[in-house]
Each structure stands twice: as C-alpha cells, then as structure tokens.
Amino acid sequence: MNRKILVIFVIITAVVVGAVIFFRGGLEEPGSPRDSAGLVIGANAIYVEEQAPSRTLAVAVVRLEKPGFVLVHEDTSGAPGGILGRSALLPAGETNNLATISLSRLTRDGETLYVMIHLDDGDGVFDAVKDKPALDSVGALPVMMSITVSAEATEPGAVSL
Amino acid sequence: MIIPLRRLGKFVAVAFLVASAFATIAYASHSWGPYHWARALNPFTLKIGDNVSTVWDSHLVVASTDWSVSSELDTTVVAGQAKANCRPTGGRVEVCNKTYGFNGWLGIASIWVSGSHITQGTVKVNDTYFNNAPYNTSAWRQFVMCQEIGHTFGLDHQDVNFSNANLGTCMDYTSDPDGTINSQLDNQHPNQHDYDQLATIYTHLDSITTIVQTVSNLRGNDNAADADDDTGKVLRKDNKGRPALYERDLGKGEKLFTFIYWVE
Numbered sequence: 001m002n003r004k005i006l007v008i009f010v011i012i013t014a015v016v017v018g019a020v021i022f023f024r025g026g027l028e029e030p031g032s033p034r035d036s037a038g039l040v041i042g043a044n045a046i047y048v049e050e051q052a053p054s055r056t057l058a059v060a061v062v063r064l065e066k067p068g069f070v071l072v073h074e075d076t077s078g079a080p081g082g083i084l085g086r087s088a089l090l091p092a093g094e095t096n097n098l099a100t101i102s103l104s105r106l107t108r109d110g111e112t113l114y115v116m117i118h119l120d121d122g123d124g125v126f127d128a129v130k131d132k133p134a135l136d137s138v139g140a141l142p143v144m145m146s147i148t149v150s151a152e153a154t155e156p157g158a159v160s161l
Numbered sequence: 162m163i164i165p166l167r168r169l170g171k172f173v174a175v176a177f178l179v180a181s182a183f184a185t186i187a188y189a190s191h192s193w194g195p196y197h198w199a200r201a202l203n204p205f206t207l208k209i210g211d212n213v214s215t216v217w218d219s220h221l222v223v224a225s226t227d228w229s230v231s232s233e234l235d236t237t238v239v240a241g242q243a244k245a246n247c248r249p250t251g252g253r254v255e256v257c258n259k260t261y262g263f264n265g266w267l268g269i270a271s272i273w274v275s276g277s278h279i280t281q282g283t284v285k286v287n288d289t290y291f292n293n294a295p296y297n298t299s300a301w302r303q304f305v306m307c308q309e310i311g312h313t314f315g316l317d318h319q320d321v322n323f324s325n326a327n328l329g330t331c332m333d334y335t336s337d338p339d340g341t342i343n344s345q346l347d348n349q350h351p352n353q354h355d356y357d358q359l360a361t362i363y364t365h366l367d368s369i370t371t372i373v374q375t376v377s378n379l380r381g382n383d384n385a386a387d388a389d390d391d392t393g394k395v396l397r398k399d400n401k402g403r404p405a406l407y408e409r410d411l412g413k414g415e416k417l418f419t420f421i422y423w424v425e
Binding site: 007010041044045046047049050061063067136138139141142143144146148150152153154158159 | 193194196208226246247248249261262263264266267269270271272273274289290293296
C-alpha cells in the first residue's frame with residue numbers, strides 16, 4: 001500500500017511540475033529578475049525608471065561588454081557632476097533589477113540625475129580616473145541615462161528591452 | 162495492489178519524461194514569464210495611449226492593427242495620458258517617444274504587475290537613435306514599435322540573435338527589419354507564432370479584470386492624428402475623485418452611459 005501511495009505521489013508531483021512549467025512559461029516568479037538579451041544596439045546599455053526621492057537608486061537593466069560599474073551623478077549646470085553613489089563591480093553581460101545603489105544624500109523632487117556606465121580597467125577596484133565611461137557606438141558619447149526625480153514616480157514590476 | 166520496485170522505477174522515469182516534455186515545449190514558447198492582463202472574457206480590448214509625435218503615429222496605428230489580428234485581443238489607439246516622464250495609466254498602455262539619450266536601447270517596455278496580472282504598461286522609443294542612421298527609417302521604427310507593444314501583452318522575444326535569419330516577426334531581433342538588405346523575411350509585424358502564443362497565454366479566463374473598460378476624455382500631445390475621445394460629461398466620480406460614470410448625448414433622445422472600472 002505504501003508503494004502505491006508513493007507511486008501516486010510521484011506521478012502527481014511530476015505532472016504538477018510539468019503543468020506549472022508549461023502554463024507559466026517557466027519557473028519565474030512575478031517581478032523577479034530575468035535575463036533578456038534586449039533590443040540594444042551596442043555592447044553597453046542602461047535603463048533606469050523614473051525615481052522617487054530616496055537615498056537609493058534602482059537600476060532596471062544594465063548591459064556591459066566587460067565588468068564595470070554603474071555610477072550615479074548629480075546635475076551640475078546640465079551635465080554630470082559629483083558622484084552620489086556607485087554599484088559594486090558588475091559582471092559582463094546583462095543584469096536585470098540590479099541591487100539598489102546607496103546614495104550619499106537624499107535625492108530631491110525635480111532634480112536630474114545621470115546614471116552612467118564605467119568599465120573596469122581590470123583590477124576590479126573602482127577608480128574614477130582609470131575606469132573610463134563606456135562610449136556609445138553611435139554617438140561616441142558616454143552611455144548614460146538621465147532621469148528626473150519625482151515624488152509621483154512608481155516602480156514597474158518588470159522591464160524588457 | 163503491490164507494484165514491484167522495477168516497475169515503480171519505470172513508472173517514475175516515464176512520469177519525469179512527460180514532465181520534461183512539457184518543460185521543453187514551454188521553453189520553445191516566448192511568453193514573458195507568467196504575465197498577462199486579467200480579464201473575464203475573450204476577446205478583450207486594450208487601450209493604447211498615443212503620446213507620440215507625428216513621425217510615430219502611423220507606426221503606432223499599424224502596430225495596433227497588426228496585434229488586433231489576434232483572436233484573443235483587440236487594441237485601440239486613444240489619446241495619451243502620459244506626462245513628460247511617460248507615466249503609466251491604470252488598465253492600459255501608454256506609448257511615448259523622446260530623445261532619451263545614448264543609453265544603448267532603441268525601445269523599452271515596462272509593465273506593472275499584481276502577482277502575474279499586468280495592471281498597466283508603458284512603451285518608450287528612443288529618438289536619440291531614431292534621429293540617426295541607420296535607425297532613421299520607417300522599417301526600424303515599425304519593427305521596434307511592434308516589438309515593444311508586443312511585450313506589453315506578455316510576449317517575449319522569439320530570437321535574440323541579431324545575425325540569425327529573420328523569422329518574419331517583430332519579436333525577433335534583426336539588423337535588417339524589412340528584410341531588404343539580405344533578401345529575407347520582413348520583421349516589421351507579428352507572425353502566426355506570436356498569435357498562437359497569445360492564444361496560449363489568454364486561453365484561460367480570470368475572475369477579475371485589470372483592463373480599463375472605456376476610453377478617457379483627455380487629449381494626448383495634440384497631434385492631429387490623436388483621437389479626440391468623446392465619452393461625454395462626467396456624471397459621477399469615485400471616492401478618489403476619478404470619473405466613474407459618463408453620459409454622452411447621442412441625439413434624438415438617446416444617451417450613452419459609460420462606466421469606468423478603475424484599477425487600484
């Protein structure tokens with residue numbers, strides 16, 4: 001009798017697992033990080049949603065041609081100024097829903113931030129001089145996203161390039 | 162009934178083979194995780210807010226028409242409600258264009274979810290690149306617009322290798338959107354596999370809906386191509402001050418009452 005119960009249990013488990021995978025298109029949980037190659041046109045890309053005032057910043061998607069960092073700059077006369085925070089060393093490839101970046105101060109409603117990619121020079125340690133910004137293949141300018149902080153901002157559950 | 166251990170082993174093996182077969186089929190599909198709009202019946206109509214400039218209007222309309230071929234869903238382009246930062250609107254999709262800068266992406270789709278249910282979505286297309294060669298063509302705009310809107314239904318990509326031969330769908334990455342460079346299939350529109358995938362995603366019905374049932378009365382960016390919705394005057398608002406009931410005078414004593422169910 002115990003074997004019969006065991007057989008039934010195994011069959012039900014297998015069918016349920018198969019059905020879950022089939023009907024849900026994978027084992028991904030809602031809003032969880034996911035990989036997507038992205039409709040990008042360069043080896044480096046970044047996307048940041050509108051942010052609410054905070055001491056942290058969330059990066060939705062970043063793609064790196066080699067290991068590097070994401071830096072958050074404040075605005076100085078319409079251009080990237082002082083560094084408010086940076087990520088840990090990130091691996092090459094695409095990372096979704098990056099861990100939030102801690103900032104040195106609370107951001108303000110209405111201010112502009114620049115979120116920029118810097119590529120590591122190979123030593124794995126950030127150096128503002130040696131770890132240069134990644135350059136876009138079309139514009140030959142630093143790959144970055146400028147955003148406006150807004151008290152009305154809401155974070156999406158998922159993003160796809 | 163006692164089942165011999167050898168038969169038990171075979172049974173388990175068969176069961177896992179069946180499960181593996183299901184899994185293989187699933188990974189050949191291109192749904193975006195479990196995400197889908199909640200609705201109680203099919204086909205359903207999803208509003209797409211037009212916040213784009215005139216150069217994009219025709220591409221938005223074509224994409225809307227293309228996706229409406231699906232037997233599960235229809236889309237209708239309505240006046241946009243997104244503001245400068247392309248804010249989402251509950252129960253619908255807002256589509257925006259802007260020079261978002263040299264950030265590496267042509268287009269992006271974002272969805273807000275409650276569990277596996279999509280509650281609102283946005284599409285952004287990046288004019289910083291579309292103002293430059295080789296992306297300043299109708300084919301590139303149509304390809305990207307089609308793909309990003311497709312994501313907001315819960316579809317993922319069919320292929321993510323730019324160098325592979327075109328599959329004839331906008332959900333396939335390509336460097337040759339209309340197929341004219343390499344004499345191959347046109348990737349500016351969905352293909353049957355996309356419609357089949359939508360059928361798979363939306364075969365079941367939900368007990369709730371996350372889709373706004375009517376259009377709004379707000380104008381978008383004042384493009385001539387933008388629809389001027391006419392839902393009438395607001396008769397009632399909900400406890401959050403949002404229009405809940407419209408009355409439209411159709412003439413000859415006829416009136417159209419439109420109820421709005423707002424997504425929380």
